[in-house]
Amino acid sequence: MLWSGLLLLCLHNVAAAWEHTDDDLMTFKTLPDVRAVKFDIEHLDRDRAAPGYWFVSPYLHFAPDGPTSAFEPFQVGPHIYDQDGRLVWTGSIMFDNHNVFDFRGINSFGNETHISMIQQFPFNDDHRGYGLVMNPNFEIIRKVALRGDLGLFDIHEFNVLDTGKSALVTTYTTQEISLEEYNRPDEKTQLEVGGFAELDLTTAQVLHEWKSYNQISLAETVHYSPLSRVEEDPGWDYVHINSVDKNSAGDYLLSMRFTNTLYMVSGADGHIMWRLNGRRNGEFDQDFIFSKQHDAKFLHSEGTHHIISLLNNASDEEFNDESVSSALVIEIETSTTPMTARAIRRYKRPDEDLTRLRGNAQVLPNKNMFACWSQGGYISEFTEDGELVMSARFTSPRFSNYRAYKNEFVGRPTLPPDMVASVHGTDETNLVTSIWVSWNGATEVATWSFYARKSQFDNPVFIGNVTKLDFETMFIARGYLDWITAEAIDRNGEALGSSNVHRTDFPDWDAVGWTGFSGELPKPQDPGVLYPSGDGVADENDIDNGPVPSSDGTAKAEVIKATQMLSKAQSAVRNIGGLFALVLLLAMMATVMGAFMLIRGWRVRFYQQVKLEEGLPEEETRLRQSEDD
Ligand SMILES: *[C@@H]1O[C@H](CO)[C@@H](O)[C@H](O)[C@H]1NC(C)=O
Ligand SMILES: *[C@@H]1O[C@H](CO)[C@@H](O)[C@H](O)[C@H]1NC(C)=O
Numbered sequence: 001m002l003w004s005g006l007l008l009l010c011l012h013n014v015a016a017a018w019e020h021t022d023d024d025l026m027t028f029k030t031l032p033d034v035r036a037v038k039f040d041i042e043h044l045d046r047d048r049a050a051p052g053y054w055f056v057s058p059y060l061h062f063a064p065d066g067p068t069s070a071f072e073p074f075q076v077g078p079h080i081y082d083q084d085g086r087l088v089w090t091g092s093i094m095f096d097n098h099n100v101f102d103f104r105g106i107n108s109f110g111n112e113t114h115i116s117m118i119q120q121f122p123f124n125d126d127h128r129g130y131g132l133v134m135n136p137n138f139e140i141i142r143k144v145a146l147r148g149d150l151g152l153f154d155i156h157e158f159n160v161l162d163t164g165k166s167a168l169v170t171t172y173t174t175q176e177i178s179l180e181e182y183n184r185p186d187e188k189t190q191l192e193v194g195g196f197a198e199l200d201l202t203t204a205q206v207l208h209e210w211k212s213y214n215q216i217s218l219a220e221t222v223h224y225s226p227l228s229r230v231e232e233d234p235g236w237d238y239v240h241i242n243s244v245d246k247n248s249a250g251d252y253l254l255s256m257r258f259t260n261t262l263y264m265v266s267g268a269d270g271h272i273m274w275r276l277n278g279r280r281n282g283e284f285d286q287d288f289i290f291s292k293q294h295d296a297k298f299l300h301s302e303g304t305h306h307i308i309s310l311l312n313n314a315s316d317e318e319f320n321d322e323s324v325s326s327a328l329v330i331e332i333e334t335s336t337t338p339m340t341a342r343a344i345r346r347y348k349r350p351d352e353d354l355t356r357l358r359g360n361a362q363v364l365p366n367k368n369m370f371a372c373w374s375q376g377g378y379i380s381e382f383t384e385d386g387e388l389v390m391s392a393r394f395t396s397p398r399f400s401n402y403r404a405y406k407n408e409f410v411g412r413p414t415l416p417p418d419m420v421a422s423v424h425g426t427d428e429t430n431l432v433t434s435i436w437v438s439w440n441g442a443t444e445v446a447t448w449s450f451y452a453r454k455s456q457f458d459n460p461v462f463i464g465n466v467t468k469l470d471f472e473t474m475f476i477a478r479g480y481l482d483w484i485t486a487e488a489i490d491r492n493g494e495a496l497g498s499s500n501v502h503r504t505d506f507p508d509w510d511a512v513g514w515t516g517f518s519g520e521l522p523k524p525q526d527p528g529v530l531y532p533s534g535d536g537v538a539d540e541n542d543i544d545n546g547p548v549p550s551s552d553g554t555a556k557a558e559v560i561k562a563t564q565m566l567s568k569a570q571s572a573v574r575n576i577g578g579l580f581a582l583v584l585l586l587a588m589m590a591t592v593m594g595a596f597m598l599i600r601g602w603r604v605r606f607y608q609q610v611k612l613e614e615g616l617p618e619e620e621t622r623l624r625q626s627e628d629d
């Protein structure tokens, strides 16, 4: 008996070790095709974190993926998480496992937070990409494509302006230029021109457009030189625009990564009003440097005074030699001679590393800074004065995320909650019905109430309720119950919505060893008899409520399980007694420890095998279409 106990213990741990092989993604009974990424989170000061949810759009490959013959669960695309890394909404199914970018909450439509994003053009050129706006019911209410001659819908920016009437997008177009400027008058190359367009969100009409050609010369690029070889379409990506914003005066702020420069462009006539940083620096008296920057946004802009946030990924190119990427808040005054630019806040990447890829910086309503360092989904939140309050990254290094945002949001899905139910037992005395429920995108559910029916046509009988603690909630009811529904209840006790009526799955009773004494296979029972006054069993259920989100929690659960097994084994030992037993006990403890080391070891090795995202500069893999229309 003892040895079989030991064997069991080992088997248990082996099973646990295998479970960990896909520990970096979430699984749900109610959404079996979804494998959402998990976060590893470190909270340093929860009280000072701003309220809100994380809006992230993990991707595996930057270029659109084609279909594969391998089973591919839904894992990339738009996702909303709470601050503990619990899934709130996955849009992976809605967007068929395709990439989206710049996924965020916006406050341009009435008083409720809406959602905007860029739907990337697919591998098969079915469409050329869209800018989308969704309401809190996850319904698409705006969908704009880019005018044909402006190329593919660029993935850097979809900046819905406050009025909700228009949005700014970055554009990439190609044209041929002569290399006179580089003293090679006989040569021509294709040039990728950076620009932006302001689109009417209702008609998709281009309200305003601007291009870098003839405004920004080759002299400003740090990416090409007089020795660079000429290129075919799409050509020299000489400015690489990656963000655009607009102030109330109607002027535009552009960030160009390959000139290390922010440009202010006049809305009236398109001329460049000023340049900050870069090769032609000298316009400003500047007390800081930046390079390869992303996501420059106005925090305040009035007359000659501007406050701007940006993510400075700190280049290793000839101009700068910073070793850490940072989010910056800078203050600009253009009425003085020279004009001045001051760094007023700097938030360094907490792990003191460099953000090689993308990223963004968002100042939250309470002035906290929320930064996305991109690779591995690394995000952090700082208080205004620079105290780090939270850091998190995807458990899986396979995924990245271009921009992450934090927004308050109320989600009210129109689809009903998802549910599965199944019955288990070996005879009439131990039948239980297990129910799992989730409601993709519903933020306001506080508790779930469950109902069963004797038949399709009978009245629902309350069989219990349970607090919602995670994306998916489990409930176990005694008896074989069928025709089940779950009703979502909010904090104030108001019903939010109900699932469809679900039938309960049952096993092959003979195969599971049914030994019922009535000589018949079990049938659904009358819930009115089992639960006469709807006396739910909420309390019993509170313990086992969905998966523990953090990997720490899982490890803790393992320790508890192993300790329980050990104490069971210990009581077995007491019955044998004496020195022999003591030796056995020690051996067993060694086994438990050993098994643990083994699990850890396997886990580590497994992660080493995980394929990392290819290290090439992501932005260079951006596919460009040929100018065929
Ligand atoms: C939002 O506005 C609508 C109509 O203007 C109003 O009925 C609703 O109560 C408001 N909601 C909140 C949360 O203020
Ligand atoms: C900054 O980011 C760009 C891509 O966005 C990358 O090419 C460059 O190498 C990065 N700089 C450093 C120092 O990592």
Ligand SMILES: *[C@@H]1O[C@H](CO)[C@@H](O)[C@H](O)[C@H]1NC(C)=O
Binding pocket: 447, 448, 465, 466, 467, 536, 538
């Ligand atoms: C279940 O419902 C009862 C009665 O409405 C309520 O008092 C109790 O707080 C609920 N329990 C949970 C966990 O929601």
